[in-house]
């Protein structure tokens with residue numbers, strides 16, 4: 282009886298560790314900027330800081346209006362490295378979502394790798410970016426949770 286109990290405890294521990302390693306806990310979906318969504322004139326540094334930590338397989342949703350008389354165009358670029366991100370240099374940036382992709386459900390990015398993701402708006406010759414419309418995210422493996 283005692284033997285059986287200790288085996289059950291051992292099994293439970295193995296299952297718990299395996300579940301943690303496999304990332305069984307719930308991935309979350311975060312709207313970038315919260316109620317502010319993705320817009321020019323908002324500084325995303327603080328927002329990104331407050332929304333740490335993120336974990337691998339969490340998702341970011343970019344929501345923004347298509348360009349119109351009342352809202353200027355915004356988009357989402359993926360910056361290749363920290364330096365491009367810091368200097369808002371879009372020469373090697375990759376367009377993730379153009380100005381029309383943020384409406385309704387928004388544009389979703391799955392953070393599926395353990396790496397830094399640098400995001401920035403590429404409109405108005407990089408001025409949106411230079412004014413703070415950028416942030417980076419490093420999703421952690423769940424075993425650090």
Ligand SMILES: *[C@@H]1O[C@H](CO)[C@@H](O)[C@H](O)[C@H]1NC(C)=O
Nearest residue numbers: 324325326327411412413414
């Ligand atoms: C955005 O906010 C961060 C953190 O408060 C600050 O360091 C940075 O200078 C701000 N950027 C701009 C363009 O104001």
